[in-house]
Amino acid sequence: MSLLQSLKGGGRHGVPASESRDPIGLAVAALNRLAQSQVLDRLGVRKQAEQTVFTVTRSGFKVATNAGRTFAKAGKKGQPGVRVPSASRSGVFDLTPTEDEQMLVDVVSEFAQEVVRPAAAEADESCTAPDDLLKSSLEIGLPILGIPEALGGISESRSAMAGTLVAEALAKGDMGLAVATLAPGAVATALGLWGTDAQQQTYLPAFTGEEVPAAALALNEPRVLFDVLAPSTTATKTAEGYVLNGVKSLVPRGAEAELFLVGASLEGTPALFLVESKTEGLEIEGDPAMGVRAAGMTTLTLTDVKVGSDAILGETDGSTYVECVRLSRLAWCALAVGTAQAVLDYVTPYVKEREAFGEPIAHRQSVAFMVANIAIELQAMRLVTYKAASRVAQGIDATREIALARKLCADKGMQIGLDGVQLLGGHGFVKEHPVERWYRDLRAIGIMEGAVLV
Amino acid sequence: MPINLEDPKKLRPLRDQVHQVAMNMLRPISRKYDKAEHTYPKELDMLAAMADGLNESGASEGAGAAGVRRDNSSTDTTVRNGSNMASVMSVAEMCWGDVGLTLSMPRQGLGNSAIASVADDEQLKRFAGVWASMAITEPGTGSDSANIKTTATKDGDHYVLNGEKIFVTSGERSDAVVVWATLDRELGRAAIKSFVVPKGTPGMKVERLEHKLGIKASDTATITFTDCRVPAENLLGSPEIDVKQGFAGAMATFDNTRPLVASMAVGCARASLDLTRELLAKAGVEVDYDRPATVQSAAAAKFLQLEADWEAAYLLMLQAAWMADNRKPNSLEASMAKAKAGRVGSDITLSCVELCSSVGYAEGELLEKWARDSKILDIFEGTQQIQQLIVARRILGLTSAELK
Numbered sequence: 062m063s064l065l066q067s068l069k070g071g072g073r074h075g076v077p078a079s080e081s082r083d084p085i086g087l088a089v090a091a092l093n094r095l096a097q098s099q100v101l102d103r104l105g106v107r108k109q110a111e112q113t114v115f116t117v118t119r120s121g122f123k124v125a126t127n128a129g130r131t132f133a134k135a136g137k138k139g140q141p142g143v144r145v146p147s148a149s150r151s152g153v154f155d156l157t158p159t160e161d162e163q164m165l166v167d168v169v170s171e172f173a174q175e176v177v178r179p180a181a182a183e184a185d186e187s188c189t190a191p192d193d194l195l196k197s198s199l200e201i202g203l204p205i206l207g208i209p210e211a212l213g214g215i216s217e218s219r220s221a222m223a224g225t226l227v228a229e230a231l232a233k234g235d236m237g238l239a240v241a242t243l244a245p246g247a248v249a250t251a252l253g254l255w256g257t258d259a260q261q262q263t264y265l266p267a268f269t270g271e272e273v274p275a276a277a278l279a280l281n282e283p284r285v286l287f288d289v290l291a292p293s294t295t296a297t298k299t300a301e302g303y304v305l306n307g308v309k310s311l312v313p314r315g316a317e318a319e320l321f322l323v324g325a326s327l328e329g330t331p332a333l334f335l336v337e338s339k340t341e342g343l344e345i346e347g348d349p350a351m352g353v354r355a356a357g358m359t360t361l362t363l364t365d366v367k368v369g370s371d372a373i374l375g376e377t378d379g380s381t382y383v384e385c386v387r388l389s390r391l392a393w394c395a396l397a398v399g400t401a402q403a404v405l406d407y408v409t410p411y412v413k414e415r416e417a418f419g420e421p422i423a424h425r426q427s428v429a430f431m432v433a434n435i436a437i438e439l440q441a442m443r444l445v446t447y448k449a450a451s452r453v454a455q456g457i458d459a460t461r462e463i464a465l466a467r468k469l470c471a472d473k474g475m476q477i478g479l480d481g482v483q484l485l486g487g488h489g490f491v492k493e494h495p496v497e498r499w500y501r502d503l504r505a506i507g508i509m510e511g512a513v514l515v
Numbered sequence: 516m517p518i519n520l521e522d523p524k525k526l527r528p529l530r531d532q533v534h535q536v537a538m539n540m541l542r543p544i545s546r547k548y549d550k551a552e553h554t555y556p557k558e559l560d561m562l563a564a565m566a567d568g569l570n571e572s573g574a575s576e577g578a579g580a581a582g583v584r585r586d587n588s589s590t591d592t593t594v595r596n597g598s599n600m601a602s603v604m605s606v607a608e609m610c611w612g613d614v615g616l617t618l619s620m621p622r623q624g625l626g627n628s629a630i631a632s633v634a635d636d637e638q639l640k641r642f643a644g645v646w647a648s649m650a651i652t653e654p655g656t657g658s659d660s661a662n663i664k665t666t667a668t669k670d671g672d673h674y675v676l677n678g679e680k681i682f683v684t685s686g687e688r689s690d691a692v693v694v695w696a697t698l699d700r701e702l703g704r705a706a707i708k709s710f711v712v713p714k715g716t717p718g719m720k721v722e723r724l725e726h727k728l729g730i731k732a733s734d735t736a737t738i739t740f741t742d743c744r745v746p747a748e749n750l751l752g753s754p755e756i757d758v759k760q761g762f763a764g765a766m767a768t769f770d771n772t773r774p775l776v777a778s779m780a781v782g783c784a785r786a787s788l789d790l791t792r793e794l795l796a797k798a799g800v801e802v803d804y805d806r807p808a809t810v811q812s813a814a815a816a817k818f819l820q821l822e823a824d825w826e827a828a829y830l831l832m833l834q835a836a837w838m839a840d841n842r843k844p845n846s847l848e849a850s851m852a853k854a855k856a857g858r859v860g861s862d863i864t865l866s867c868v869e870l871c872s873s874v875g876y877a878e879g880e881l882l883e884k885w886a887r888d889s890k891i892l893d894i895f896e897g898t899q900q901i902q903q904l905i906v907a908r909r910i911l912g913l914t915s916a917e918l919k
Contacts, residue, residue: 151516152524154837155594159517222518288810383805405910413911421917429907429918430900436910437851440834441827448520448830455519464804468823 115316117188117347117357126345126361129319129338130274136262138371143261145209145253147456148218156447158226166226168201173234181235184355185498188347190241190314198242199273203227207250207515212261213269214253221388221453224250224515225395225446232399233406236502237355239396240512244313244356247392247514248276248322251333251385255375260335264320274319278389279309279361280511289324289331289386289510290379294363296325296334302369303327305334305342308362313512315345315359322374323363324382324511331382333374342366352501356512385514387463391453392513394446394466397474397506401439404481404499408432412484431480438473445469450515471507478503516594520830523596526604533605536562537612545613548732549884553724555688556619556732563621567644599771599836603778607832610782611789614888615732617779624685625649625896626693628772629709633752641748642711648689650680650738658901660695661704665740667696672747674710676718676740682895686736687721690714694740698756705758711749718743729887770846772896774835777852780860780892781829787867787885788825792818794871794880814870821863828856847909854902857893864889 071080115124136142158166180191206224208214216223231239249268252261267274280289294307305325312321321336321343336343344362375381412423412432422428449462478500482489489496522530540562548556609617617623626647634642656662665678676696686692691713699706712719718741725735747754792802800814808816831852838845864886868875875882893899908918 148517151519152521153516153519153594154521154523154596154600154833155516155519156834156837157516157518157594162518286807286810288807290806386805409911413913423911423913424917424919426904426907426918429911429913430903432910433854433903433907436906437831437855438827440848440851441831441855444520444830444834445823445826447518448826451518451520454517457521460804462826464819465823465826468808468819469827472820472823 115345115347117316117349117354117359123344123346123362124316126315126338126340126343127275127317127319130267131339132263132267132320132337134259134263135266136257136259138257138259140258142256142258143209143211143253145216145220146218148222148454150455150457156444158222162223162226165206165223166230169203169227169230170233172197172201173231173239177231177234177238181238181355181495181498182492184235184238184241185352186354188349188354189357190238190355194238195242203231203242204246204249204268204273206246208253208265208269212253212265214249214265216253219454219456220250221391221515222447222450225391225450228392228395228513228515229399229402229443229446232396233403234399235355236396236400236499236505237353239399240313240353240356243392243513244278244318245273245276247278247389247512248320250388250514251278251322251374254388255333255381255385257371259371260374264335267319275314275317276320276322277312277315277318277361278322278385278511278514279312279315280324280386280389281309281311281509283308283310283360287510290383292324292326292331294323294325296327296332298327299367302367302372303334305336305363305366305368308360310348310360311350311353311358311509311512312345312348312361313356313358315348315361316357321361323361324385327373327377330377330379332377332379333382333385334368335372335374336363336366336368340366340368351504352498353505353509354501386510387460388453389509389511389514390467391446391449391459391463392515393506393509394442394449394463394470395515396513397470397503398439398443398446400499400502401435401442401474401477404477404496405432405435405439407494407496408435408481408484415485428484431484435477435480439477442466442470442473453515467507474503474506520833522604522833523600526596526601529601530604530608533608534611536565537608537610541609541612541616545616545732545881546878546884548613548616550731552726552731553734556616559616559620563623566620567622595840596837597840599774599839600833603774603832603836606775607778607782607785607829610779611786612782613732614779614783614892615730618684618730618733619688621688622646624689625772626689626691626711628775629693630711630751632771633709635752638711638748638751642691645711645713646685646688646690647711648683648685648692648736650683650686650692650694652682653679654681658898661707663695663697663707664700665694665696666700667698667708667710667745667750669698669747670744673744674747674750676710676712676743676745679722679737679739681737682725683736683738684895685734686738687724687734692719692738693751698754702756702758706756708754709751710745711751712740712743712745713749716743716745728890729884730891769897770849771839773849773853773902774832774839774845776892776896777828777832777835777849777856780853780856780889781825781832783885783889783892784825784828784856784860784863787864787882788818788822790880790882791867791870791875794874817866817870821859821866824855824859825863828852828859831855847906850897850902850905850909853897854899854906857899857902860889860892861886 070082072078205214296303319338323334342364345359348358348360413421415422445466449459449466452459481496482500626649630642667674694710697706720739722737802815802818808819835845835848835852868882868886
């Protein structure tokens with residue numbers, strides 16, 4: 062690259078490519094580059110370039126995926142796997158969780174409050190979930206929630222409602238850590254829903270066993286106006302199976318993952334592919350984003366990745382893929398509800414304690430009405446999400462309801478995040494309070510595809 | 516039982532019946548009475564008789580404003596989908612047909628709601644079949660209804676009413692008016708009682724009917740009371756002034772009627788959404804629930820937002836009614852439902868006019884009418900701001916002295 066080219070104004074640093082530098086701009090840019098190199102030398106930061114340990118916080122550093130375990134092939138190929146039945150249809154409108162669901166929510170809520178919330182700030186900073194937190198999430202059974210009982214899981218019937226309640230409860234602790242702990246379960250649940258006997262027997266024992274693998278549902282791609290239904294990652298059929306090529310973005314815990322479920326276009330129709338991390342041609346790179354950082358987001362690059370003909374999960378007509386997209390969006394709605402509840406619970410005492418002009422700011426309608434609107438829209442988000450989840454659990458088509466829940470949770474969730482910071486004023490902008498993190502996390506709803514699933 | 520937010524199975528036949536009535540009886544006369552303001556919609560007499568018949572046969576669980584009484588005696592713990600849910604669902608369907616005509620339905624007025632909510636058993640029997648309208652607002656008193664100036668003075672076995680009431684829905688057509696008046700202005704809200712004043716009582720006079728933005732089929736009257744003598748037994752509830760209990764008795768009516776007004780907004784908004792969806796489809800815009808809104812047309816993206824808000828209002832409405840059916844305190848949820856339904860009712864109907872361009876704005880379609888009708892639903896039975904105030908006080912745990 063010539064010096065002149067490298068000093069071109071636009072196309073980098075968020076500057077539109079149409080921008081060009083005038084002579085003063087060129088001088089400033091050159092000075093800036095010099096200053097940067099001095100800083101690098103003085104702090105000895107350059108040595109870090111030789112460091113081989115992967116960290117999500119540093120982008121532009123590609124490594125091969127986790128060598129991972131060998132999943133021993135088992136079960137009958139092509140034979141349908143175990144399926145759980147839909148939940149029963151009572152026909153009665155009821156907002157009360159079942160006893161089992163309530164117990165589950167109580168356990169997860171305590172975990173969220175005692176373990177997740179205290180770890181959230183540091184996990185956000187370091188873009189990693191603490192090991193002991195991940196271990197205890199396994200103890201409370203998060204990854205096996207959606208696995209059929211017959212395969213060592215705990216699900217007797219379709220568990221989308223329970224999954225929704227759990228995701229909400231976890232996200233009240235922290236959205237990023239919720240995604241980190243739920244990511245393996247997303248792949249396990251997908252195997253339960255759509256896996257063949259062979260796929261279930263090959264992979265699920267690992268998830269129900271002692272050493273649960275990290276795993277990631279990778280649907281997003283780094284493209285403007287991304288349409289998840291038209292991925293540019295491709296799968297090409299060969300004599301032995303398929304060859305995958307493309308880039309997936311915002312893949313949770315990609316560095317540790319031992320199993321990926323990747324969305325790719327097969328002859329123009331999107332489908333899901335199981336890709337083990339030790340497969341050749343996989344590379345991951347840190348992909349830290351505005352929020353949900355504790356989930357250790359990465360990009361996954363697939364270059365001529367060869368998988369077997371049994372790597373396809375579910376149907377090749379696009380039906381499994383679109384169902385997966387919907388169930389993933391539903392899980393993100395549940396996360397939005399949990400985080401929005403955290404905002405409401407935080408600002409409520411704050412505005413009553415914080416005084417201005419001689420009285421609590423909560424005594425002013427402009428402040429109080431903001432809190433009222435958070436409460437109203439939050440409850441609306443919750444009900445619309447629950448309706449979608451209960452339809453999924455009962456085996457009723459939820460296409461419309463999930464779309465509406467996603468729209469509402471994206472719009473109102475972001476508004477709640479925004480108002481949460483505003484209500485704390487300058488204090489909301491600094492990291493002493495968690496509202497700025499929730500603001501960043503809530504922007505993910507409506508953008509995220511994949512990663513979690515109920 | 517699992518969490519389920521579908522329309523209750525046992526109420527679906529009622530919902531569908533009412534929908535047919537709205538489609539086949541209200542829609543054909545909807546524009547006619549929007550034009551002929553102050554003309555009595557005679558077609559409603561037959562409809563009201565039908566509704567009465569349904570109520571008496573027990574085929575419905577209160578298809579209108581009648582069934583909002585709470586039965587606290589039952590110890591049954593099974594989850595109920597009862598009269599409150601039936602009411603909001605059927606009122607929503609009726610208002611999908613026409614809000615103004617629904618408000619004009621004989622014997623389904625808000626006064627009947629008040630009677631059903633606070634009357635004792637003797638009064639319930641005595642006022643059965645009476646069409647009652649509701650008179651609270653005064654020229655100088657709106658949302659601050661504790662501040663009303665109409666007085667009721669005990670004189671022997673009568674109360675003597677003096678004052679002026681405005682915005683009385685069906686005030687001229689109804690058989691009786693439920694009037695809020697104070698027994699003692701010094702004692703504040705605790706002294707406010709409601710009185711059933713039969714039409715034709717000397718001293719009661721309908722002064723005029725308003726010309727309005729919308730719901731023109733529904734008459735809105737100004738009524739004066741000049742030394743108007745009402746039998747003492749027409750005071751609803753207890754005649755005692757209980758300073759501790761305060762306003763709660765009178766305000767309890769609102770916990771029951773707010774979900775109903777929410778259902779009116781929900782019904783009217785759905786009329787707009789249903790028609791707009793079809794008109795957009797004819798114009799080549801289909802809403803795709805799976806593709807991101809950002810890759811669809813602006814019209815489709817807008818429609819998705821409107822429908823999501825509608826779904827939210829509908830479920831908040833059902834929640835409030837479900838809580839009432841199951842004897843859970845619901846004043847927070849009732850206000851949430853009305854606040855959300857009121858504002859999205861306006862946003863949806865106005866946005867649908869915009870989406871349909873001049874077709875939406877002109878009188879050739881009913882879209883412009885629905886955009887006028889919906890506005891009142893964010894105002895009466897407690898404005899948007901009053902609902903926010905109620906929600907804020909509840910959430911923040913503040914008194915009306917702290918959060919004014």
